[in-house]
Amino acid sequence: MPTLLISHPASLAHNNGPGHPERPDRLRAIESVLEAEKFQTLVRVQPPAADIEAITLCHPRDYVEEVKEAAPKEGMVQLDADTSMSPGSWEAALRAVGGAMMAVDEVVTKKASNAFVAHRPPGHHAESVRPMGFCIFNQAAIAARHAQRKHGLHRVAVVDFDVHHGNGTQEIFWSDPTLMYCSTHQMPLYPGTGALSERGDHDNIVNAPLRPGDGGAQFKEALESRILPRLQAFGPELIIMSAGFDAHQRDPLANLQFVEDDFAWATRKIMEVADKTAEGRVVSVLEGGYDLQGLSLSAAAHVIALMRG
Amino acid sequence: MAEPNNADIKKLTFERAIEELETIVKRLEEGKVPLEESVAIYERGEQLKRRCEELLRQAEARVEKITLDSSGKPAGTEPLDVN
Numbered sequence: 001m002p003t004l005l006i007s008h009p010a011s012l013a014h015n016n017g018p019g020h021p022e023r024p025d026r027l028r029a030i031e032s033v034l035e036a037e038k039f040q041t042l043v044r045v046q047p048p049a050a051d052i053e054a055i056t057l058c059h060p061r062d063y064v065e066e067v068k069e070a071a072p073k074e075g076m077v078q079l080d081a082d083t084s085m086s087p088g089s090w091e092a093a094l095r096a097v098g099g100a101m102m103a104v105d106e107v108v109t110k111k112a113s114n115a116f117v118a119h120r121p122p123g124h125h126a127e128s129v130r131p132m133g134f135c136i137f138n139q140a141a142i143a144a145r146h147a148q149r150k151h152g153l154h155r156v157a158v159v160d161f162d163v164h165h166g167n168g169t170q171e172i173f174w175s176d177p178t179l180m181y182c183s184t185h186q187m188p189l190y191p192g193t194g195a196l197s198e199r200g201d202h203d204n205i206v207n208a209p210l211r212p213g214d215g216g217a218q219f220k221e222a223l224e225s226r227i228l229p230r231l232q233a234f235g236p237e238l239i240i241m242s243a244g245f246d247a248h249q250r251d252p253l254a255n256l257q258f259v260e261d262d263f264a265w266a267t268r269k270i271m272e273v274a275d276k277t278a279e280g281r282v283v284s285v286l287e288g289g290y291d292l293q294g295l296s297l298s299a300a301a302h303v304i305a306l307m308r309g
Numbered sequence: 310m311a312e313p314n315n316a317d318i319k320k321l322t323f324e325r326a327i328e329e330l331e332t333i334v335k336r337l338e339e340g341k342v343p344l345e346e347s348v349a350i351y352e353r354g355e356q357l358k359r360r361c362e363e364l365l366r367q368a369e370a371r372v373e374k375i376t377l378d379s380s381g382k383p384a385g386t387e388p389l390d391v392n
Contacts, residue, residue, distance in 0.1 A: 021345060081343035125344075133344040164344065188354075190347035192340030212351065253348050 162244020
């Protein structure tokens with residue numbers, strides 16, 4: 001079975017304004033490295049736009065309608081200190097959710113072994129009723145609930161190695177014993193959440209904060225000692241990766257020192273758990289990563305690992 | 310207003326530096342810093358912490374000199390140059 005690469009040109013039409021780090025060139029850089037010959041066996045598909053009903057799996061209808069109404073016909077609208085909408089943002093957001101859901105459908109029905117969704121805007125900071133940190137809808141969380149509702153999976157886990165804590169996914173999963181959220185992230189850093197003591201109502205949140213300056217060794221220690229054992233014990237039937245590449249040493253928005261191989265290593269370790277508990281079912285959705293070289297090379301290493309290369 | 314390169318930190322008193330550092334820690338913990346500015350604010354906090362540590366080391370060195378010199382006779386009050 002192939003690895004899917006899911007992306008849509010609508011992602012490029014989402015614009016946060018000049019000079020903003022979450023920019024269309026991020027996706028162009030990833031697409032460019034994935035044109036290399038070793039990625040020829042990827043099956044490349046474009047996702048449909050999600051319908052509003054699907055988004056309400058994690059966000060109240062009023063919130064979705066508010067975002068829809070905020071979308072400008074021209075110019076920019078600011079949703080929070082970091083997050084804006086341009087005329088192309090609404091469709092980009094719907095395609096991003098649609099891509100994560102399509103990835104779940106294809107992987108759960110065994111049409112693909114796994115999938116990488118290269119989309120914008122990212123999602124893991126989006127809380128149920130609050131856009132923030134470049135994020136509008138929480139793709140990873142919606143994909144998890146979609147896997148439960150449409151495919152009848154019981155337990156789904158999100159593993160998030162973006163350098164920022166995924167406060168949105170944590171908030172949405174907090175009281176749901178059928179969903180687990182695991183995260184490595186730099187602390188202190190935006191958004192301020194993600195302490196070890198934040199464990200969810202059912203011990204279903206696993207935070208492993210890293211210190212500024214930490215690199216691959218500390219990342220591996222955190223993943224192996226804190227996250228992977230808990231993940232395996234939870235027994236997820238699908239693992240969704242919130243794949244942010246801003247813990248890379250070149251990234252301008254954080255202070256961790258990861259290199260490309262660290263992301264590949266983590267991807268393989270998470271896949272090992274999926275092989276044991278989830279029949280190998282893994283879906284990866286793009287989150288952050290703001291240095292174009294660090295982002296694109298890390299994403300390439302991540303995808304090679306997904307392809308079991 | 311902070312200078313962009315944080316050069317102003319070298320001129321801050323201990324009280325001013327610790328006050329600003331406490332404000333930064335509170336803002337980071339409460340998530341009140343925009344994502345894009347978060348790392349710059351954290352790095353300013355690190356430099357403020359270093360400034361506070363430097364001033365504390367200087368103060369400790371002065372105290373230490375008085376203690377070490379008090380061998381029966383009163384020690385001089387000349388400050389120790391730790392630089």
